[in-house]
């Protein structure tokens with residue numbers, strides 16, 4: 001039976017894998033919609049709802065900062081919004097392995113080298129039996145014939161001595177950057193800072209370790225020449241955006257709770 005499939009690159013750029021999978025699914029007779037890359041989890045969830053009845057959502061992701069959190073947040077959001085009542089969610093891409101996808105709560109996970117046939121099986125709810133005659137690419141182990149011995153013992157010994165000398169040289173050395181990091185560790189209380197209760201003793205010592213421009217900022221409040229403070233309109237705009245997003249999320253949550261309670 002023909003399925004409706006949404007392909008969503010939850011990634012800043014990479015969408016070639018999904019395009020390839022989309023083409024295979026179309027050829028197998030399914031209807032696909034490819035979303036653009038760089039959407040937020042919220043935007044993807046909203047767009048899936050806006051399409052009406054969607055059987056499968058296929059998400060793609062490569063590695064990047066905070067990817068675990070982004071994917072966990074995505075699946076939480078999909079859950080909270082009630083998306084998963086009718087839609088199965090699969091994920092794939094360079095960063096994904098089936099175990100990771102299962103741990104994060106996706107319905108299926110596909111790593112690098114996934115075949116279109118595998119995905120067609122998932123979409124159609126069939127079990128995938130790999131073709132035993134399909135030639136598997138044998139990757140050469142480039143490190144196979146290497147070990148950690150130097151061919152020339154004398155060079156190994158010299159490099160060892162150089163490393164020792166460098167370690168000796170840096171032993172009791174420090175730099176303003178290291179000192180700043182230590183100070184922050186010792187004196188910066190992030191909870192106080194969040195509650196706008198100041199930074200305690202930190203700023204009595206910190207500016208002296210900074211270069212001229214940040215020092216000026218910490219001591220007189222004068223900003224870096226290429227920066228400015230947010231205007232009150234910008235702060236209000238940001239607050240408005242946050243309020244609207246929260247309101248949208250609570251509507252989605254409400255719809256989910258209703259759906260759960262009534263089964264509709």
Ligand code: B12
Pocket residue numbers: 012013014015016017018020021058059060061062063064090091092093094095110111112113114115119
């Ligand atoms: C093309 C490419 C790009 C293009 C993307 C163009 C596009 N429209 O997609 C461009 C040049 C824009 C790009 C940019 C970047 N890239 Co790039 N890119 C690649 C490259 C060379 C090929 C990816 C590709 O398309 N492969 C072909 C497709 C068919 O394969 P695939 O994506 O793996 O998909 C298969 C499976 O994974 C699976 N699959 C994928 N998604 C899904 C989803 C589902 C639901 C399913 C079922 C299966 C599935 O099925 C596919 C078929 O088997 C890879 C390196 C490589 N050799 O893989 C790096 C790579 C993906 N990029 C990488 C990085 C880090 C970046 C940058 C962050 C680099 C940078 N520092 O600027 C930037 C992104 C910038 C940003 N704003 O964040 C890394 C990602 C790290 C990782 N292991 O996840 C890689 C692996 C390179 C590397 N080795 O470091 N990139």
